[in-house]
Amino acid sequence: MQSIRRFIRPLLIPFLAILSALIVGGLIMAFFGDTSGTLMERLWRPVRAYQSLFEGAFGSGRGLSTTIRKMTPLLLTGLSVAVAFKAGLFNIGASGQFVMGSVFSVAVGINFPGLPPFIHLSLALLAGMLGGAIWGAIPGLLKVYTGAHEVIVTIMLNYVAALFAGWTVYAGGTQGQQPGPLWDTTAGPISETPDVLASARIPWIFGPPYRVHYGILIALAVAVFIWWLLYKTTVGFEIRTVGQNMKAARYAGIRVRWTIIFAMILAGGLAGLAGGIETLGLNHKFAPEFGGGVGFDGITVALLGQTHPLGVIFASFLFGAMDAGAAKLQFDTRIAQDIVQVIQALVLAFVAAPTIIYTIFRMKPDPEEVESAPTVNWGAG
Amino acid sequence: MSTENIPVLETRGITKRFPGVVANEDVNLTLHKGEILALLGENGAGKSTLMNIIYGLYQPTEGEILVNGTPVQMNNPSDAIALGIGMVHQHFQLVPVMTVAENIMLGSESVKNGLLDTRAVAARISELSQRYNLDIDPYAIIEDLPVGARQRVEIVKTLYRNADILILDEPTAVLTPQEIEGLFEVMTLLKNQGKSIIFITHKLKEVLQVADRITVLRQGKTVGEADPETATQNSLAALMVGREVILTVEKKPANPQGVVLAVEDLAARNDLGDPALRGVSFDVRAGEIVGVAGVQGNGQTELVEVVTGLRHADAGEVHINGQRMTNATPRAITQAAASCHVPEDRHAYGMVSPYPVAENLVLNTYNLVPYSHGINVDTRAIRSHATELVKQYDVRTPSIDTPGGSLSGGNQQKMVVAREFSRDLNLLIAAQPTRGIDVGSIEFIHNQIVAKRDNGVAVLLISSELDEIMALSDRIAVMYKGEIIGIVPRAEATREGLGLLMAGVKDERVPV
Numbered sequence A: 001m002q003s004i005r006r007f008i009r010p011l012l013i014p015f016l017a018i019l020s021a022l023i024v025g026g027l028i029m030a031f032f033g034d035t036s037g038t039l040m041e042r043l044w045r046p047v048r049a050y051q052s053l054f055e056g057a058f059g060s061g062r063g064l065s066t067t068i069r070k071m072t073p074l075l076l077t078g079l080s081v082a083v084a085f086k087a088g089l090f091n092i093g094a095s096g097q098f099v100m101g102s103v104f105s106v107a108v109g110i111n112f113p114g115l116p117p118f119i120h121l122s123l124a125l126l127a128g129m130l131g132g133a134i135w136g137a138i139p140g141l142l143k144v145y146t147g148a149h150e151v152i153v154t155i156m157l158n159y160v161a162a163l164f165a166g167w168t169v170y171a172g173g174t175q176g177q178q179p180g181p182l183w184d185t186t187a188g189p190i191s192e193t194p195d196v197l198a199s200a201r202i203p204w205i206f207g208p209p210y211r212v213h214y215g216i217l218i219a220l221a222v223a224v225f226i227w228w229l230l231y232k233t234t235v236g237f238e239i240r241t242v243g244q245n246m247k248a249a250r251y252a253g254i255r256v257r258w259t260i261i262f263a264m265i266l267a268g269g270l271a272g273l274a275g276g277i278e279t280l281g282l283n284h285k286f287a288p289e290f291g292g293g294v295g296f297d298g299i300t301v302a303l304l305g306q307t308h309p310l311g312v313i314f315a316s317f318l319f320g321a322m323d324a325g326a327a328k329l330q331f332d333t334r335i336a337q338d339i340v341q342v343i344q345a346l347v348l349a350f351v352a353a354p355t356i357i358y359t360i361f362r363m364k365p366d367p368e369e370v371e372s373a374p375t376v377n378w379g380a381g
Numbered sequence B: 001m002s003t004e005n006i007p008v009l010e011t012r013g014i015t016k017r018f019p020g021v022v023a024n025e026d027v028n029l030t031l032h033k034g035e036i037l038a039l040l041g042e043n044g045a046g047k048s049t050l051m052n053i054i055y056g057l058y059q060p061t062e063g064e065i066l067v068n069g070t071p072v073q074m075n076n077p078s079d080a081i082a083l084g085i086g087m088v089h090q091h092f093q094l095v096p097v098m099t100v101a102e103n104i105m106l107g108s109e110s111v112k113n114g115l116l117d118t119r120a121v122a123a124r125i126s127e128l129s130q131r132y133n134l135d136i137d138p139y140a141i142i143e144d145l146p147v148g149a150r151q152r153v154e155i156v157k158t159l160y161r162n163a164d165i166l167i168l169d170e171p172t173a174v175l176t177p178q179e180i181e182g183l184f185e186v187m188t189l190l191k192n193q194g195k196s197i198i199f200i201t202h203k204l205k206e207v208l209q210v211a212d213r214i215t216v217l218r219q220g221k222t223v224g225e226a227d228p229e230t231a232t233q234n235s236l237a238a239l240m241v242g243r244e245v246i247l248t249v250e251k252k253p254a255n256p257q258g259v260v261l262a263v264e265d266l267a268a269r270n271d272l273g274d275p276a277l278r279g280v281s282f283d284v285r286a287g288e289i290v291g292v293a294g295v296q297g298n299g300q301t302e303l304v305e306v307v308t309g310l311r312h313a314d315a316g317e318v319h320i321n322g323q324r325m326t327n328a329t330p331r332a333i334t335q336a337a338a339s340c341h342v343p344e345d346r347h348a349y350g351m352v353s354p355y356p357v358a359e360n361l362v363l364n365t366y367n368l369v370p371y372s373h374g375i376n377v378d379t380r381a382i383r384s385h386a387t388e389l390v391k392q393y394d395v396r397t398p399s400i401d402t403p404g405g406s407l408s409g410g411n412q413q414k415m416v417v418a419r420e421f422s423r424d425l426n427l428l429i430a431a432q433p434t435r436g437i438d439v440g441s442i443e444f445i446h447n448q449i450v451a452k453r454d455n456g457v458a459v460l461l462i463s464s465e466l467d468e469i470m471a472l473s474d475r476i477a478v479m480y481k482g483e484i485i486g487i488v489p490r491a492e493a494t495r496e497g498l499g500l501l502m503a504g505v506k507d508e509r510v511p512v
């Protein structure tokens, strides 16, 4: 009984958060926008919409593969945010780290012709991780040595990353502005990189039209690795202890500063890997419009997954499915597919503020629960 | 029936179950107007749980609560407050950077023209402070106040909300003897003005001093009542623990060997950057217990922190076993120099509340064989270590997977003590090792400390309880304003002599 309870309890908030978000999203669909129809018809509309969403995500091979494709980067950026959370850090910078990872891996991927495929791909992925890791290390170092809050620094670095990436692929201007170093010289006025060499591409599991590449397996393996690291190693013990109680961590002999820097490097590396996989597996080039939106979604995914790697797998799958089904929802019901993002934002609101859930469902916060919600920690120094 | 006889508070058949534990079982308690009821019981007996139920924080599994003879349903503390019940938790719930007035109005802000009406609140606080002799400045910032004053702020907070029933959960555990006297005066005044108080403590002397009536809990059940007029410390201890407790420590004369800890001319600053240690020198030999006495806030905390590597020393030297350990890392000091540290503030340093008991028991040794090999944590070794320690140190917990933070206060302390005492040691540093611990367990811990000494461990004991210092120490060092004002062999120490030293009076006859 006790163990069941311990198992169920952490699932309760995410479950109720999703449920609440779907209900509120449904009410929005029923009562805003198209105001024609009887009450019953209007109430029926969201039901049809969710049905389409579900079919879009799972109803066909195409849908399912889109779900997996959308899930892959979310899983990694979600892990990035989750790992930082475990160390008591709020990584808002997964977006910038993702972009840096994309740029670094594309830089390796479009160069070095003649390398054996496995080697070339591995180097390109490593480069992506490196790019993200550097972008994560900066806020870590600044926090430890100057006290600068990682939230502020990572937000600013997101802009820097986006602008830097834009510069690297810049096509040049008519008034003699120099093109960026990664720009595809054959692309004319379009700012983008050349295609990644075949030897640096992640192979398809299912080729076009499904376009599912091995990135999903890499991401799943990484999730298991992170779970092992966090819960089965001394490194994870150190990260979690620093995140829970910094004074106790010092008392325990843990090098707190190094642990904070390391956690940010790891978080950055994960988001950078997401960028690398997306670039080498799917886009096969980099252009500014492949921005770091998944980096922000990673925050929601991490929170919905209760910052646990296995939870993040589940949450990224769910969000991937929502993204995948959005187009069919719009096509079938003529409701703008942005409603899906509204629902996702509602999920974030509900998981980040469980008190809302407790109030709606007339639950009492579990007094026996000693663990603080992950969101409680982030403001602390 | 006249209202005089109706208890202001009554619990009937209160039972509270937590996963794996029955914290309260069929508890009946009455509290009358204008009385101080002392609640006694072992660690984990269910005292805090019962109080949390009365304060609306927990719902009882069974049973009912009556206020002034009427059954009441409380879903949260606001309901309790509305019924005139106030509680001062052992861990104060104040915002350090805000003023007293701001803290007190938190949650019940009074508003005038859409703005916070701080002035009215401050006036009310001053009035209450005067009426009950609490000496509180409404505009003082909490973090500038000593512990005793913070506690009075908590008391004013309950009075501000018109509490007639005050629950004080171990209010004296963190106070100096002077502050305790002050608190008792306040409690008596409150009582005389018709308030009713439930008072929890592990210090039997205090119970006999202020209580009008005593109720004893054991394993969640009320096992008896006692009258402070006739009860003795021994009889109370026996009622609590269910066996005779030896309240004095038996020990052989010390047999000190070589110097283990040598501290020389140590200087350090406190958190505010003011000098806290001004040239402290002393040493502790293998096989002796050196007790550090002094009014709290005279540098004891900083001394321990510097010696254990948690605070930077500006000048001076620390040597352990002849090795220079000045400003060494906490890990070097605990592991390379085989020392241990029972920290004064267990919540800040000693434990990670959400971690299971098993992980808390390896908090500072997780990196050693057998608990890990390389970076691989060996869960099985950690669990069997925990199972053994929990048994050996009688840590009452439903299981070793229970979060450390959900243990009762005293059992949390026992968990920390178990972890620290169970290693092979050269040097044992214990700050307030028995804070919040019941008499039976104090006996056990004291015996452990003496046994360590007899095994040749050097012991540095810091305690604000003069009784504890006198009972255990072989030599007693007294700190005053960041200096060691005197070191007295136990045989030559008297309460009066130490009291003078603690007040900064250096008596020429006391050898230094």
Ligand SMILES: Nc1ncnc2c1ncn2[C@@H]1O[C@H](COP(=O)(O)OP(=O)(O)OP(=O)(O)O)[C@@H](O)[C@H]1O
Residues within 6 Å of the ligand: A367, A368, A369, B018, B019, B021, B022, B023, B041, B042, B043, B044, B045, B046, B047, B048, B049, B050, B396, B397, B398, B406, B407, B408, B409, B410, B411, B436, B438
């Ligand atoms: N939030 C909680 N979750 C689970 N178990 C709890 C919780 N609070 C208390 N317990 C359990 O209930 C029992 C009674 O605990 P309680 O804190 O009431 O003891 P206590 O009498 O106050 O002890 P102490 O003197 O050590 O403070 C203990 O076994 C404790 O482990």
Ligand SMILES: [Mg+2]
Residues within 6 Å of the ligand: B047, B048, B049, B408, B409, B410
């Ligand atoms: Mg208690």
